Amino acid sequence: MKKTVFLGALTVAGLAAGLASAGTLDDVKARGKLNCGVTTGVPGFAEPDANGVWQGFDVAVCRAVAAAVLGDNMAVEFVPTTGKTRFTALASGEIDLLARNTTWTMSRDVDLKFEFVGVNYYDGQGFMVPASLGVSSAAELDGATVCIKTGTTTELNLADFFRANGISYEPVPIETGSEAAQLFLAGSCDVYTTDRSALAAQRANFPSPDDYVVLPDVISKEPLGPLVRHGDNDWGDIARWTLNALITAEELGVTSDNIAEMAAGTNNPEINRLLGSEGTLGEMLGLDAEWAKRAIMSGGNYGEVFESNIGTATNIGLSRGLNAQWKDGGLIYSPPFR
Numbered sequence: 001m002k003k004t005v006f007l008g009a010l011t012v013a014g015l016a017a018g019l020a021s022a023g024t025l026d027d028v029k030a031r032g033k034l035n036c037g038v039t040t041g042v043p044g045f046a047e048p049d050a051n052g053v054w055q056g057f058d059v060a061v062c063r064a065v066a067a068a069v070l071g072d073n074m075a076v077e078f079v080p081t082t083g084k085t086r087f088t089a090l091a092s093g094e095i096d097l098l099a100r101n102t103t104w105t106m107s108r109d110v111d112l113k114f115e116f117v118g119v120n121y122y123d124g125q126g127f128m129v130p131a132s133l134g135v136s137s138a139a140e141l142d143g144a145t146v147c148i149k150t151g152t153t154t155e156l157n158l159a160d161f162f163r164a165n166g167i168s169y170e171p172v173p174i175e176t177g178s179e180a181a182q183l184f185l186a187g188s189c190d191v192y193t194t195d196r197s198a199l200a201a202q203r204a205n206f207p208s209p210d211d212y213v214v215l216p217d218v219i220s221k222e223p224l225g226p227l228v229r230h231g232d233n234d235w236g237d238i239a240r241w242t243l244n245a246l247i248t249a250e251e252l253g254v255t256s257d258n259i260a261e262m263a264a265g266t267n268n269p270e271i272n273r274l275l276g277s278e279g280t281l282g283e284m285l286g287l288d289a290e291w292a293k294r295a296i297m298s299g300g301n302y303g304e305v306f307e308s309n310i311g312t313a314t315n316i317g318l319s320r321g322l323n324a325q326w327k328d329g330g331l332i333y334s335p336p337f338r
Contacts, residue, residue, distance in 0.1 A: 023232065024096050024228070024229075024232045024234075024235035025069065025234060025235055025238060025286055027096070028069055028070070028096055029069065029070070032070065032075060033066070033070070033075040033076060033077050034062060034065055034066040034069065034070065034075060034076045034077070034096055034097065035076075035077045035079060035094065035095045035096050035097075036059075036062035036065075036066075036076050036077070036078055036079065036095060036096065036097050036098075036099055037079045037080075037081045037086055037089050037090060037094075037095035037097065037098040037099070037100055038054065038056075038058055038059060038062065038078050038079070038080060038081065038099060038100050039058070039080065039081065039100050039101060039176075039177065040080040040081070040082060040176045040177070040178065041080070041176070041177065041178055042056070042101060042177050042198050042201050042202070043056075043201040043202065043204060043205050043315075043316065044056055044057060044197075044201045044204075044309050044310040044314060044316040044318075045057045045058045045059075045101060045197070045198070045201060045309070045310065046058045046059045046078075046099075046100065046101075054076075054078045055309070056309050057120070057121070057305060057306065057309040057310050058099040058100060058101065058120070058226075059078070059099070060298070060299040060305045060309065061097075061099040061120060061226050061242075061243060062076050062078065062097060062099050063076060063298045063299060064242050064243075064245075064246060064295040064296075064298045064299065065097060065238065065239055065242045065295070066298075067294040067295050067297070067298040068238065068242045068245075068287060068291040068292065068294055068295040069238065069287065069291070071294060073294075073298035073299070079094060079095050081095075081098070081100060082149075082151075082175045082176055083149045083150060083151040083152045083175070084150065084151040084175065086098055086100055086102065087108075087112055087114070090114065090227065090228070090229060091112070091113070091114075091229060093229075096228070096235070097226055097227075097228055097239055098114075098226060098227050098228075099120075099226040101121075101123075101195060101197075101198060101224050102224060102225070102226075102227060103123075103153045103195075103222045103223060103224055104116040104119065104223045104224070104225055104227075105153060108227075113229065113230040113231075114227045114228070114229060114230060115227060115228050115229065115230055115233075115236045116225050116226070116227045117225065117226050117227060117228060117236055117239040117240035117243060118225050118226070118240055118243045118244065118247075119223045119224065119225040119331075119332075120224065120225050120226065120243060120302075121197060121224040121225075121323060122221075122222075122223055122224070122321075122322040122323055122330075122331050122332075123195040123196060123197050123222035123223070123224050124195070124196055124218035124219070124220055124221060124222050125153075125154050125157050125158075125193060125194065125195060125196070125218065125219050125220040125222060126193065126194075126195070126196035126199055126214055126215060126217060126218055126219070127141070127191050127192070127193045127199075127214070127215045127217060128184070128191065128192045128193075128199045128202075128203060128212055128213065128214045128215070129141075129190060129191050129192075129212070129213060129215065130190075130211060130212055130213075131210070131211055131212060131213050132211070133190060135215065136215070136216075137215060137216070137217060138161065138215050138217040138219065139165055139167070139217075141162075141167065141169065141190070141191055142167035142168060142169075143167075143168055143169070143170075144169050144170070144189075144190040144191050145169070145170045145171075145172050145188070145189040145190050145191070146158060146169045146170070146171055146172060146189055146190070146191045146192075146193055147172045147174050147180045147183050147184050147188070147189035147191065147192045147193070148171050148172065148173065148174065148193055148194075149173075149174055149175065149176075149177075149180065149194060150173045150174070150175070152194075153220070153222065154193055154194050154195070154220075155171075157219055157220040158171075158193055160219075161219045169191075172188060172189040177194070177198060177202060180192050180194070180202070181202050181205075181206070185206065185207075195222050195224070196214060196218065197224075197310070197316075197318060199214050200214060200316055200317065200318055201310070201316050204315045204316050204317065205315070225243075226239055226243065234285075234286060237285060238285050238286075238287070241281075241285060241292075242291075242292070242295045243334075244334040244335065244337075245274060245291075245292035245295050245296060245334075245337075246295065246296060246300075246301055246302040246305065247301075247302045247325075247332055247333070247334040248270075248274055248334045248337055249274065249292075249296045249301035249302070250301035250302045250303040250304070250325060250332075251325055251327065251334065252268065252270060252271050252274070254271060254274070254275070254296060254301060255300060255301055255304060256296070256297060256299075256300040256301070256304060259275070259293060259296055259297055262275060263275040263276070263277060263290070263293050264277065265277045265278075270336065270337050270338065273337045273338060274292050274337045275290070275292060275293045276288075276289030276290045276291070276292065276293060277289075279338075281337060292337075302332065303320075303325070306318075306320065306323065
């Protein structure tokens with residue numbers, strides 16, 4: 001299985017080296033829309049609603065970038081990708097940005113020639129089992145059948161965990177989260193393992209969520225974030241600082257409710273630079289002065305995006321935890337806007 005992942009990496013690296021080019025901003029402007037890679041559907045993070053409109057925590061990143069660049073947060077073509085197809089889609093130029101529960105690793109950054117522009121969710125790999133299984137720890141899963149997405153870091157983490165604990169498992173390969181949910185609910189595997197946020201999202205949409213438990217074990221670090229191709233630093237800057245704008249807006253108290261008032265000017269110089277009433281930060285990015293204002297107005301600041309899509313008031317029910325602002329004891333932090 002590792003050989004498959006390695007060969008896939010070489011293929012993608014070759015594509016990236018051959019096809020990455022500067023000028024993504026010009027391409028997006030000429031096209032009039034942003035091509036954004038997302039999952040094939042993870043509740044709360046990225047999935048179409050009843051009207052076919054994509055919604056979710058990762059979708060909000062795509063819409064914020066479109067708002068900053070094109071002035072229209074609906075000018076996005078969402079491209080569903082699997083664990084196997086996502087990197088090829090980005091390397092080949094099919095998509096301009098990938099915002100899809102993707103873990104920032106050294107090999108993806110260096111070998112696959114991608115540029116992670118930040119972390120929008122700090123996660124870790126976990127396990128979900130039927131409550132009837134009577135298991136309280138992943139160490140009790142000796143001999144279990146495990147639904148696992150191929151071509152992912154979770155596949156490799158799973159092998160490491162069972163080997164380190166001297167226990168065995170039988171993998172049940174799957175391509176998408178929806179396929180995993182169907183097989184897991186049908187009893188085709190004893191365990192479903194992936195990022196704990198995705199487990200919580202899938203469980204919340206099960207017919208009887210209380211029949212299933214997410215075990216307390218966290219077996220990996222999974223810093224998830226949007227990424228672009230190597231070779232176009234200007235485009236990477238736009239994606240990075242759009243995400244940072246959402247994070248900084250929450251830190252500074254800029255919300256979708258008060259942003260119009262604050263954009264007129266405040267006594268806080270960083271808010272003024274962020275919203276374009278002072279300085280030339282937009283010009284540095286090749287954008288106008290109100291790029292960040294539009295990005296924040298798209299779906300709110302980072303905290304608003306979190307709470308409206310996956311927070312405790314939603315059926316996903318995730319608390320901020322590590323994803324709280326740094327000043328509140330979490331890891332969410334943006335460099336200064338100056």
